[in-house]
Amino acid sequence: MAAPESATARLARLLTMVPWLVNRQGIDIARAAAELGVSTDQVEADLALLFVCGTPGHLPDDLIEADWDGGRVFLRNADTIARPLRLGLDEATALIVGLRALAAVPGLDERDAVDRALAKLVDAAGDASEVSDRVKVALAAAVPSDTLSTARAAVAAHRRLHLSYVVASRDETTERDVDPMRVVSLDGNWYLEGWCHRAQDVRLFRLDRVASIETLDVDGTPPTGARPRDLDTDLFTAGPDDLRATLQLQPEAAWVVDYYPVESVERAADGTLTASIRAADLTWLRQLVWRLGGAARVLEPAELRDEVAAGAAAALASYDA
Amino acid sequence: MAQPSPAAKTERLLNLVICLLYTRQPLSKARIRDAVPQYGETASDEAFDRMFERDKDELRELGIPLRIEPIDSFFDDETGYRIDRREYALPEIAFEPDELAVLGLASRTWQQASLAGPAATALRKLEAAEVERDTESLVGLEPRVRTSEPAFNPVKDAALRRQAVSFTYRKAGGEATTRQLQPWTVTNWHGRWYVTGFDLDRQAPRVFRLSRIDGAVKRLGKPGAYDVPADHDPLTMIDGTDSRETMTATVLVRNGAGNTLRRRARQHTDEDGEFTRLTVDFGDTEVLADEIAGFGPAARAVEPPELVEAVLRRLRGSIERNGAA
Numbered sequence: 028m029a030a031p032e033s034a035t036a037r038l039a040r041l042l043t044m045v046p047w048l049v050n051r052q053g054i055d056i057a058r059a060a061a062e063l064g065v066s067t068d069q070v071e072a073d074l075a076l077l078f079v080c081g082t083p084g085h086l087p088d089d090l091i092e093a094d095w096d097g098g099r100v101f102l103r104n105a106d107t108i109a110r111p112l113r114l115g116l117d118e119a120t121a122l123i124v125g126l127r128a129l130a131a132v133p134g135l136d137e138r139d140a141v142d143r144a145l146a147k148l149v150d151a152a153g154d155a156s157e158v159s160d161r162v163k164v165a166l167a168a169a170v171p172s173d174t175l176s177t178a179r180a181a182v183a184a185h186r187r188l189h190l191s192y193v194v195a196s197r198d199e200t201t202e203r204d205v206d207p208m209r210v211v212s213l214d215g216n217w218y219l220e221g222w223c224h225r226a227q228d229v230r231l232f233r234l235d236r237v238a239s240i241e242t243l244d245v246d247g248t249p250p251t252g253a254r255p256r257d258l259d260t261d262l263f264t265a266g267p268d269d270l271r272a273t274l275q276l277q278p279e280a281a282w283v284v285d286y287y288p289v290e291s292v293e294r295a296a297d298g299t300l301t302a303s304i305r306a307a308d309l310t311w312l313r314q315l316v317w318r319l320g321g322a323a324r325v326l327e328p329a330e331l332r333d334e335v336a337a338g339a340a341a342a343l344a345s346y347d348a
Numbered sequence: 349m350a351q352p353s354p355a356a357k358t359e360r361l362l363n364l365v366i367c368l369l370y371t372r373q374p375l376s377k378a379r380i381r382d383a384v385p386q387y388g389e390t391a392s393d394e395a396f397d398r399m400f401e402r403d404k405d406e407l408r409e410l411g412i413p414l415r416i417e418p419i420d421s422f423f424d425d426e427t428g429y430r431i432d433r434r435e436y437a438l439p440e441i442a443f444e445p446d447e448l449a450v451l452g453l454a455s456r457t458w459q460q461a462s463l464a465g466p467a468a469t470a471l472r473k474l475e476a477a478e479v480e481r482d483t484e485s486l487v488g489l490e491p492r493v494r495t496s497e498p499a500f501n502p503v504k505d506a507a508l509r510r511q512a513v514s515f516t517y518r519k520a521g522g523e524a525t526t527r528q529l530q531p532w533t534v535t536n537w538h539g540r541w542y543v544t545g546f547d548l549d550r551q552a553p554r555v556f557r558l559s560r561i562d563g564a565v566k567r568l569g570k571p572g573a574y575d576v577p578a579d580h581d582p583l584t585m586i587d588g589t590d591s592r593e594t595m596t597a598t599v600l601v602r603n604g605a606g607n608t609l610r611r612r613a614r615q616h617t618d619e620d621g622e623f624t625r626l627t628v629d630f631g632d633t634e635v636l637a638d639e640i641a642g643f644g645p646a647a648r649a650v651e652p653p654e655l656v657e658a659v660l661r662r663l664r665g666s667i668e669r670n671g672a673a
Contacts, residue, residue, distance in 0.1 A: 034357035035406050041362060043469055046476035064468060076355060080362045082370045083383035107369040108362075110437035111473035115411045116508055118470035121463040125454025128491060137450050144447035144454075148474075151441050161507045163535040163582060164457070164493055182488030193607040198643065200607045212491040214539025238611050285559065298523075314642035321665025332670045338644035339666040345648050346660065 039112075040065075041073060045091075046111045048102045056098050071095065074102075082107060119155035120162055123148060128164040132212075134172025136179075166212045170234040175210065177240050178219045182207045187247035188221070191238040196311035200238060201225070206249040210234075220256065222249035229253050269305040272312050273326040276300040280322035283315070301326070313338065352386070360386035361403055365412065369436060374417040374428030404429075412436065438473055448475060453489065461495040462504075493536055497558040500534070502565035503543050507531040509571035512548065516562040524562060529554070530574045535582040544582045546574070555586050597636060598650040599626045605646035609639065625650075633658055641666075 032040070044063060048054065060067045074093040081090035081104070092103040114122075126145045129135060149156040181188050188205045205221040208229070212218075216233050223230040229249075271290070276283055278298040283289075290303040306312050309331060316323050316335045325332035352360070363384045368375065381387040381396055390396040407414055413435040419428040443451065451474060455467040495501075499515065506513045514528045528548040535542050540557060547554040600623045601609060610616065615627035630636040637658035640647050649659045 031354070034354040034361065035410060037354070037358045038361045038365070039410050039469075041358070042365070043472050043476075047472055050477050063472070072355075076359055076362075080359060080366060083367050085363075085385055107366045107433075110433075111476050112411060112436060113438050114470050114473060115466065117463060117466035118473070120508065121458050121467035122451060122454050122470045122474075125457040125467065125491075126450065128457065128493075129450060129454060132491070137446065140444070140446040140450045144443065144450050147441050147443065147447070148451070151439050158508050161531075161533045161576065162504060163533055165535065165537045165583060166491055179489060193611055195608050198605050198607055198646070200610075207488070209488045209490055214494070215537065216539070236608070236611070238607075313644060316670065317644050317662060317666050318638040318642040319666075320641065320662030321669050324669040336667050336670040339663045339670070341645040342641075342648070343660065343663045343667070345645065346656070 037073075041077065042108060042112050044073065045077065045102065045105050045108050048100055049105060049109050052101050053099045056095055056100050059100055070100070074100065077102070077105070114152050114155060116155050116158060119148070119152035120159040123152065123156055123159040124162045124164055128166045132166055132175070133170060134176045136176060166215070166217075170217045174234050174237050174240050175217060177242060178207060178210050178234065181242050181247060182209060184242075185246060185248050187243045187245040188219075189241045189243055190219075190232060191240075192232055193236040193238055195236060196306070196314075197308060198310055198314070204243070205230070205232070206247040206253075208249055208253065208255055221247075222253045229256060231256070269307055270309060270312070271303060271305050272328065272331055273301065273303050274316070275324045275326055276302060276319075277322040280319050283319070283323075287315075309334070356386065360384060361407065364403060365407065365431065368414065368429055368431040369433055371430050374415070374419050374430045376419055376426060376428045380429065438476075440477075441474070442477070443474065453491065457491045457493050459492070461493050462501050463495070494539075495541065497541055497561070499558045499561035499565050500541055502567075503531055503558060503561070504534045506565070506567060507534045507543065507545075510574055510576070511571040512568040512573060513565050514568055515565045517556055518560045518562050527554075527556070528568060529556070532576045532580050533582040534558075535586060537583060537586050542582070542586050544580070544585050553585065555582075594629050594631055595633070595652065597628050597630055597652060597655050599628055599640060600624070600648045600650060601626060601643065602646040606643050609643075609647070623648075637662060 047063070048059065051059070056070055057067055060070045063070065065073075074095055077091045078093040079090065083089070088104075091105045092101070094101040123145065126141055126148065130138065130141045130145065135141065152159070178188065180186075186207075188207055190203050190205055191200055192203055193200050203226075204224040205219070206224075207219055207221040209220050210217065211220060211231075216235065218231040218233055219237075220229065220231050222228075274283070276299060278300075281298075281300055283304075284292050284300060284302050288305055290305060292303075293301045295301070304312070312325075312331060313335055316325055316331075317339060325335055363386065364380070367380065367383045375383065377397075377400060380400065381390075387396055387400065390399060404414060413431060415430055415432060415435075416427050417430065419426050451471060455471045458464045458467040503513065503515075505511075510530075512528060512530045514526060516524050517527045518524045529543070529545045530548065531543050531545040532553075533544050535544065540559065543556050543558060545554065545556075546552070596614075599606070599609060600619060602623055603621075606624075606626070609626055609628060610624070613626035613628050617625045619625045628636070633654050637649070637655055640649050640655075640659050641662035649656045
């Protein structure tokens with residue numbers, strides 16, 4: 028559990044909660060707690076505190092009336108604090124930056140709503156809106172807008188999709204039928220998550236690698252057991268069949284350890300790194316070492332090193348032909 | 349003196365806020381002491397003064413606009429306090445259901461990031477007036493941002509407040525240096541956070557990856573100490589592809605291979621049954637050379653010559669490093 032809420036943090040929360048409740052007289056206390064992101068006990072404790080606060084004089088008529096008998100919340104005589112406090116800098120920034128990121132999404136059907144909401148919010152936030160320009164989020168743009176909107180429409184309508192999908196790590200284009208679950212933007216890429224009939228499992232498809240997308244006239248409800256992945260733990264969890272390779276990286280290739288899942292890294296005095304890296308197949312590792320040119324040497328497995336050298340020699344020979 | 353419980357303090361602060369919002373005239377400290385029951389219970393004038401001064405600062409930190417004004421317009425020697433209701437309150441804004449839906453989406457962008465709390469609070473404030481959100485229309489769309497970098501919060505705060513910072517920065521090669529920076533923007537690009545700004549040591553604009561900042565971020569000087577250039581475009585600075593021209597390459601790829609290239613190619617022509625000749629637009633020779641070299645013997649750059657040279661350099665390097673030792 029987090030640290031106990033400070034007195035001022037609680038005050039800020041109450042000043043937000045009061046207007047919210049005043050406009051929802053008679054709301055079920057459990058529902059209010061859920062929407063306010065606190066426990067029911069907390070809401071009761073908050074109401075009990077409000078009940079003893081009020082305007083100067085503090086006679087019964089001056090106090091806030093809070094009533095939650097029978098599980099329904101009524102809040103009255105709280106006119107002075109019935110309007111929410113203006114948005115703070117972080118609050119305005121979070122929403123404005125989020126909306127601006129959405130506005131840049133190609134082919135978003137809600138573009139008009141985003142623009143309208145943004146205009147109103149910027150107006151309401153005053154100075155904070157200008158400042159919020161100093162935080163920027165660039166969601167992935169490298170997706171054809173029709174791919175994104177087709178995928179979204181299929182999620183909404185529960186239609187099965189047929190994809191031609193490029194698996195870059197194996198350098199293949201594959202054909203798949205997918206029951207779509209959601210469209211997610213994460214770490215700078217858009218993904219379609221869905222039940223893949225070919226893999227018989229939940230898969231994430233990067234939308235910029237979808238070569239073609241077609242909505243099928245078939246119900247696309249995923250099987251009941253299909254669960255979306257927890258994107259916050261790790262998008263690419265290592266599989267039990269993963270291969271392991273050890274690469275020696277020159278300093279100019281040190282970025283590799285920031286970009287790809289590495290199990291261990293050792294840094295030598297001369298700046299070279301020895302990294303143990305996991306991958307689902309060899310094709311991807313070969314690709315990586317070739318593109319790194321002279322900046323990476325495969326220490327293990329030896330077969331991979333030989334394949335890299337032989338493949339590069341074969342490629343080089345084709346230029347002489 | 350025993351510290352009052354946090355609940356008692358919240359009660360006192362709330363009564364103070366209500367009292368100062370309620371009054372139309374600025375209230376003297378003495379009147380405030382009478383009006384807020386918890387102040388009346390203080391043991392001495394000094395105890396009350398200390399408590400009130402601290403409370404005042406804490407309300408200001410929450411963004412509550414506390415005014416100090418002369419109580420009597422003819423004699424400005426005695427000052428009082430009040431909160432202007434219009435200054436305090438969020439302006440009345442009416443959002444349409446579809447606007448609230450996208451605001452909800454914008455707020456959820458941060459759900460796994462350090463601004464999750466402020467985003468949720470902001471949404472509750474905007475939704476205070478009873479309006480049903482149109483939740484149906486946005487089913488299935490989830491933009492997400494993560495802020496796993498410990499430096500995110502302090503650097504974001506510094507950029508928002510225009511306050512210089514210093515930090516230890518670890519280069520890709522491992523070498524660590526102390527840098528002093530006037531942050532201009534904090535930008536998420538391709539899923540990574542960067543700070544752009546004016547590097548006080550180098551006396552030039554620079555970009556830093558937040559994940560490479562080690563340890564604490566220290567504030568230097570006062571907020572509002574510098575201006576952000578009006579024409580600053582962080583993406584151009586981070587990407588480094590400022591106004592680069594688009595070029596065209598010809599690449600041969602073996603059948604079934606070079607799929608990412610095929611997908612982007614402007615033109616495909618069959619070449620003797622075994623290869624396809626692709627016409628590909630590109631902006632950066634080195635980036636395209638990486639991709640082509642990655643296909644090994646399955647792809648061959650044909651033109652332009654700089655591209656061919658860049659691919660050959662990679663292939664020769666791979667052989668040198670990975671040939672028989």
